[in-house]
Amino acid sequence: MIDPLTSRRLRYRALYVAIALVLIFVRLLPVDHAPGGLPGPDLTLAITLAWLLRRPEYVPALLIVAVFLLEDMLFWRPIGLWALIVLGATEFLRAREESLRDLPFALEWALLAAILIAMMVVKRVVLVMVLLDQPSLGLELFQMLMTLAAYPFVVLVSRVGFGLRRAAPGEVDAFGHRL
Numbered sequence: 001m002i003d004p005l006t007s008r009r010l011r012y013r014a015l016y017v018a019i020a021l022v023l024i025f026v027r028l029l030p031v032d033h034a035p036g037g038l039p040g041p042d043l044t045l046a047i048t049l050a051w052l053l054r055r056p057e058y059v060p061a062l063l064i065v066a067v068f069l070l071e072d073m074l075f076w077r078p079i080g081l082w083a084l085i086v087l088g089a090t091e092f093l094r095a096r097e098e099s100l101r102d103l104p105f106a107l108e109w110a111l112l113a114a115i116l117i118a119m120m121v122v123k124r125v126v127l128v129m130v131l132l133d134q135p136s137l138g139l140e141l142f143q144m145l146m147t148l149a150a151y152p153f154v155v156l157v158s159r160v161g162f163g164l165r166r167a168a169p170g171e172v173d174a175f176g177h178r179l
Contacts, residue, residue, distance in 0.1 A: 012058040015162065016051060020044050020067045024074060039143040041150035044071065048090065049112060050154045054166045056094045064090055081126060085119050101166055105152075112151060116144050 002010070023044050044067065051059045068083035093100070093115070100108065120140055127134045158164040 009057055012051075012055070012162075012164070013060070013063060016047070016059055016063065017067065019047060023047075024071060028074065039139055039146065041146035042143060043147075043150060043154065044068070045086065046147050046151050046154040047158070048086065049093070049115075050151065050158050051164060052090050052093055053097065053100060053108065054155075054158065054164050056097050058164075059090070061087060061091060061094075078127070078130075078132060081123065085122055088122075089115050089119050105155075109148070109151060113148055116147060120144055 048059060048064055048067070052064075065083050065087055068086045069080060071077070072079045072082055100111070103111070124134055124137075124140075
């Protein structure tokens with residue numbers, strides 16, 4: 001029999017994968033055939049960052065890499081590049097998660113803006129170094145802004161819809177383990 005803590009982690013991990021797969025499926029649907037449309041937010045990235053800042057044990061590094069590697073392959077991006085950049089950003093945040101627990105939401109949002117800018121810069125620098133075509137800077141900036149605008153809604157849905165909240169400093173589980 002699985003203890004309740006492990007069962008909860010596995011349920012949230014399965015939920016994260018299911019949400020990511022639904023978002024990928026929706027992005028693959030041929031809904032709008034008009035060229036030149038504006039990009040929407042990267043909800044997979046927003047969910048990953050929101051969940052990582054609330055409960056990092058629910059989104060392990062291997063799961064993040066698998067989701068974003070699948071996205072790279074399905075959306076014809078350089079395979080592994082975005083997955084590696086997202087992994088670097090999430091591990092940067094994971095290492096600082098305990099000190100970020102009591103951070104006000106406005107500062108968390110500003111931190112995410114800085115991280116998204118850094119991720120975009122790293123991606124563009126790598127693409128320049130290997131002489132690959134890059135998406136328009138304006139479109140990438142717009143997508144980043146849309147992702148930032150969607151982040152509070154992602155946090156709200158995660159909190160209200162899925163019961164995902166931050167661990168309080170010093171909080172322990174039923175077995176006395178620190179969260």
